[in-house]
Each structure stands twice: as structure tokens, then as C-alpha cells.
Amino acid sequence: MTARSGRSLRIFFAAAICAAFAASPRAGLAGEEDDLQREIDNQRVSVADLERLDELKATGDEITLLRSWLDEAWSLRSKHEYDQVREVLERTRKQADLIRAKITASKLRAQAATRENALADVRAKIARNKKALAETMKKKKALEGTEKVGDKGSTQ
Amino acid sequence: MNARAMAPRLACALLPALLAACATPPKPKELEAYEMLRTGNNLQEANKKSPDLVASAEKLGEKSREEWQSNDLEDSRRDAIMANIKLKTALALMEQEQLKTKIQTLSADQAKAEEEAADLSEKLANETEKLALLQKYVEARKTAEADKQRLSAQMTSEQQKSQAEHERLALQLASEQKIAAAQLSLRTADTVDASKFAKAEYSAASDMLAKASAELKQNDYAGAQASAEVAKKNADKATEMAKPLYEQAEQTSQNKARDDALARDASAISGADVRLERRGDLQRLVIAVPQMFSKRKPDISAGQDGVLEAIAALLKKYPTYPVQIIGYTDNRGKASELLAVSAARAQTVYSALAAKGVETKRLMASGLGGDDPRFDNKSASGRAKNNRIEIVFLYH
Numbered sequence: 001m002t003a004r005s006g007r008s009l010r011i012f013f014a015a016a017i018c019a020a021f022a023a024s025p026r027a028g029l030a031g032e033e034d035d036l037q038r039e040i041d042n043q044r045v046s047v048a049d050l051e052r053l054d055e056l057k058a059t060g061d062e063i064t065l066l067r068s069w070l071d072e073a074w075s076l077r078s079k080h081e082y083d084q085v086r087e088v089l090e091r092t093r094k095q096a097d098l099i100r101a102k103i104t105a106s107k108l109r110a111q112a113a114t115r116e117n118a119l120a121d122v123r124a125k126i127a128r129n130k131k132a133l134a135e136t137m138k139k140k141k142a143l144e145g146t147e148k149v150g151d152k153g154s155t156q
Numbered sequence: 157m158n159a160r161a162m163a164p165r166l167a168c169a170l171l172p173a174l175l176a177a178c179a180t181p182p183k184p185k186e187l188e189a190y191e192m193l194r195t196g197n198n199l200q201e202a203n204k205k206s207p208d209l210v211a212s213a214e215k216l217g218e219k220s221r222e223e224w225q226s227n228d229l230e231d232s233r234r235d236a237i238m239a240n241i242k243l244k245t246a247l248a249l250m251e252q253e254q255l256k257t258k259i260q261t262l263s264a265d266q267a268k269a270e271e272e273a274a275d276l277s278e279k280l281a282n283e284t285e286k287l288a289l290l291q292k293y294v295e296a297r298k299t300a301e302a303d304k305q306r307l308s309a310q311m312t313s314e315q316q317k318s319q320a321e322h323e324r325l326a327l328q329l330a331s332e333q334k335i336a337a338a339q340l341s342l343r344t345a346d347t348v349d350a351s352k353f354a355k356a357e358y359s360a361a362s363d364m365l366a367k368a369s370a371e372l373k374q375n376d377y378a379g380a381q382a383s384a385e386v387a388k389k390n391a392d393k394a395t396e397m398a399k400p401l402y403e404q405a406e407q408t409s410q411n412k413a414r415d416d417a418l419a420r421d422a423s424a425i426s427g428a429d430v431r432l433e434r435r436g437d438l439q440r441l442v443i444a445v446p447q448m449f450s451k452r453k454p455d456i457s458a459g460q461d462g463v464l465e466a467i468a469a470l471l472k473k474y475p476t477y478p479v480q481i482i483g484y485t486d487n488r489g490k491a492s493e494l495l496a497v498s499a500a501r502a503q504t505v506y507s508a509l510a511a512k513g514v515e516t517k518r519l520m521a522s523g524l525g526g527d528d529p530r531f532d533n534k535s536a537s538g539r540a541k542n543n544r545i546e547i548v549f550l551y552h
Contacts, residue, residue: 091234091238091241094245097245098244105255111255115262118266122266122270123269125277126269129273133279133280136283140287140290147293147297
């Protein structure tokens with residue numbers, strides 16, 4: 001290698017490093033924005049899923065709040081307030097967890113209510129059957145009494 | 157205005173502003189909501205289920221409180237929201253847990269209750285079936301009792317009917333028997349020709365029998381029996397009355413026929429003269445056999461056996477008639493001699509007939525000598541014919 005070509009190579013590397021240093025913050029910022037946008041979009045899709053999942057409409061307020069926060073996150077993203085966007089997105093993730101927990105709880109509550117109703121029905125049936133049984137026994141006893149009297153009458 | 161006078165006034169004016177600047181700002185509503193949420197009774201339970209979440213929420217809540225007190229309201233609000241979310245999530249998870257337990261309990265209770273209900277249903281079904289059977293039994297028993305009573309009444313009625321019918325039939329039978337007996341008596345009366353020999357009784361019996369039959373047709377059994385009895389009595393009486401008359405007539409008729417037959421058979425004997433005579437009630441069939449003996453002798457002449465044989469056969473054929481064997485002579489000689497000869501001759505014939513198997517107890521032998529000559533003794537032929545034996549059949 002000649003001294004001239006070695007100097008040129010050094011200049012090229014130096015220029016490349018300078019260019020890389022100059023371009024990296026702008027490229028990093030663009031990637032973060034996209035990530036946040038993807039995250040927001042994903043969460044919006046998740047909200048729709050959650051709404052479908054909430055058959056009993058138990059989390060209407062929470063979902064409204066979640067949507068408003070996602071809108072807020074979107075707004076902050078547009079203002080390039082990425083730290084705040086991340087903060088809001090963290091909150092929306094937790095809110096989604098809360099909504100899932102509440103939906104599960106509401107379903108379980110409904111299930112429990114169904115079971116309670118079923119149990120109440122069975123207990124009502126038991127009560128009816130007990131009453132019917134008591135009446136049947138009473139009638140039977142009365143008939144047996146009549147029959148015994150009849151027997152005595154017929155033997156006499 | 158001097159500075160001394162201005163100082164209190166300035167202090168009064170600045171103090172509220174200073175106090176306002178030092179005072180805590182209003183608590184964010186998010187923090188208030190979180191604290192309200194914390195006051196619930198379920199915090200301990202939530203902490204047991206999700207200690208990390210509750211601890212994180214508590215930490216954020218504390219931080220929010222501090223931030224609020226530091227007047228860092230925005231951060232306080234943000235942390236309070238996060239604390240709220242976490243605590244609510246913990247509470248929701250706790251509720252899930254409680255609900256799962258509740259569902260399990262309910263499931264167990266329901267299973268137990270269903271088992272109890274099934275047992276009870278089975279018991280109820282059994283008891284209902286028993287009750288139905290018992291009701292059916294009681295109904296059947298009632299029906300059977302009613303049937304029994306009805307049948308008993310029906311049987312009694314049938315028995316009474318049957319008894320009445322039996323009695324009626326017995327009466328009818330008795331009446332028919334009595335009528336039959338009367339008819340038999342009447343038929344018996346007919347056999348002795350009672351309509352002729354006991355006309356009044358027979359007619360009365362016939363009338364009473366007709367009356368009895370009519371009464372029987374009208375089911376007047378007592379009347380029929382009485383009439384039949386009277387008819388029978390009358391018929392019996394008619395029979396009783398008619399019988400001797402009938403028998404007598406019958407006997408007469410028979411005797412006449414026999415007498416006629418005897419006369420016919422006697423006429424058929426060759427060498428004998430047959431005549432009929434009536435002496436009072438008596439009829440006499442006289443078979444006169446002339447020239448059976450030699451002159452003045454009691455012995456039977458040869459060649460007379462055929463006539464004797466025929467007479468013996470006739471006597472055997474008609475065994476009921478009493479028979480006289482009478483010997484006769486002509487009128488020449490002493491009467492006593494003639495009588496003796498004729499008697500001897502009669503005896504000879506008697507013996508000859510006895511020898512031929514004729515029963516002798518119905519035979520009477522006698523001699524009348526020259527009495528009752530049938531021919532003229534003046535002529536030899538007349539005298540010969542007067543020497544005769546007469547076999548006389550006697551009857552009424």
C-alpha cells in the first residue's frame with residue numbers, strides 16, 4: 001500500500017464515521033415512531049377484540065377510557081413526545097389487562113349467577129317435591145286408614 | 157406613610173398570598189378515586205391473591221400522594237391512574253378467584269341438590285305410584301263391593317225367580333201328572349167299554365178331564381189338579397162299574413164264538429149227527445153217534461174207533477165245556493134192562509175217551525134207556541138209530 005492510498009482510505013473512513021454520527025439520531029427517531037405507531041395500532045385492534053370478548057358489556061367505561069388513552073398516545077406520538085407515548089402505552093397495556101380480568105370476572109359472575117339460578121331452581125323443585133311428597137303421604141295415610149276401617153267393616 | 161405604618165398593612169396583604177403559595181394544592185381526582193378504592197373491604201383479599209400488583213399499586217399511590225403534596229400534580233395524577241388500574245386489576249383477579257370458588261361451591265351444591273332432588277323425585281314417584289295403586293285398589297274394592305251387593309241382590313232375585321219358576325213347574329208337572337193319571341184311567345175305562353157300560357161316570361170323567369186340560373193351559377194348576385183328580389175318580393168308578401159288565405159281554409162274545417167253532421168242528425165229524433138244543437139257560441150241543449153198539453150189548457162195534465178218535469180230539473180242543481155221555485136204546489125190552497144197557501154203553505164210551513187222554517173229571521156218563529127216542533121205533537132203521545150214544549156239550 002502506498003502512502004497516498006493509505007491517506008485516502010483514512011479520509012474515507014473518517015467521512016463515513018462522520019456521516020454515520022450525523023444520520024443516526026434521525027434514523028433512530030424514525031424507527032421509534034414506527035414502533036410506537038405499530039404498538040398503538042396493535043392495541044387498537046386489541047380493543048376491538050376486547051369489545052367482542054365483552055359479551056356482557058361489563059367494561060364499557062374501561063374500554064372508553066382505553067380508547068381515549070390510545071387517542072392520547074397517538075396525539076403525543078404526533079407531537080413526538082415518545083417518552084410520554086410509552087408511558088401512556090404502558091398504562092393502556094395495564095388497562096387492557098384490567099379489562100381482560102374484568103371480562104373474565106363478569107363471565108364468571110354470570111356463570112355463578114346461572115349456577116345460582118339453577119341451584120335455586122333445583123332447591124325450588126326439592127321444596128315442591130317435599131311438599132308433594134308430604135301431601136302424597138298424607139293422602140296415602142288417609143286412604144290406608146279408610147282401607148283399615150273397610151277391612152274391619154268387611155270382616156265384621 | 158412611614159415604613160412602620162406600612163409594615164402591618166403589607167404583612168396583611170402578603171400573608172394570604174404567602175399562605176396560598178405554601179398550601180397543598182387540591183388533590184387530583186384520580187388520587188381521590190384510588191384512595192376511595194383502597195377503603196374497600198377487599199384490599200386484604202386482593203393482597204393475598206396478587207401481592208405484587210397490590211404492592212405496586214400501593215407504591216404508586218404513595219408516590220402519587222407525595223407528588224401531589226410536592227405540587228407535582230401531573231405526575232401525581234398519572235401515578236394515581238396507574239395505581240388505580242393495578243388495584244382494580246388485583247381486585248378483579250381476586251373477584252375471579254372468589255367467583256371460581258363460588259362456582260365450585262355452587263356446582264357442588266347443585267350436584268348435591270340435584271342428587272337430593274333425584275332421590276326425592278324417585279321417592280315421590282314411588283309414593284305417587286303407591287298412592288295411585290292404593291287409590292286404584294280402594295276404587296276396585298269399592299267397585300267389587302258394589303258388584304258383590306248387586307250380584308247378591310241379583311242372585312237373590314234370580315233365586316226367588318228360580319224358586320217361583322221351580323214351584324210353578326212343580327205344580328205344572330203335578331197337574332200334568334194328575335191329568336195323565338186321569339187320562340190313563342179314562343183309557344183304562346175305554347178298555348172296558350165304560351162309555352157304554354157306565355155312561356154317566358165316563359162322560360163326567362171326560363168332561364172333568366177336558367176342564368183340567370183347559371185349566372192347565374190357563375196355568376190354573378190347583379184347579380187343573382182338582383179337576384184331574386175328580387176326572388180320575390170318575391174314570392176309575394166308570395171302570396169299576398163297567399168292568400164286570402164288559403167282562404160278561406166279552407165272555408159271552410167269546411163263548412158264543414167258541415160255541416160256534418165247537419158246532420162247526422162237531423159238524424165236521426163223519427158218522428155223527430149234530431144238533432143244538434136249548435133247555436132253559438142251557439145250550440146243548442149234541443153229537444149223536446148211532447149204531448155204535450151191537451144189539452143189547454155194551455161193547456163198541458168194530459169200525460167205530462175213528463168216530464171216537466174224532467170226538468176225543470174235539471173234547472181235547474174244547475177243554476172247558478162240561479160234557480155228558482148219555483147212552484140210549486130203542487124201546488124193545490124191559491125198561492130197567494134198557495137203562496142198564498144204556499148206562500153200560502155210556503160208561504164204555506167214557507172209558508174209551510179216558511183211554512184216549514180226555515180229562516175225565518169233566519165227563520159225566522149216564523144211561524137213559526129207551527127215553528127220548530129220536531127216530532121212530534116202529535121201523536127197524538128207526539130203532540137202530542135210537543140205539544145211540546150222545547156226547548152233549550153244555551153251555552150257557
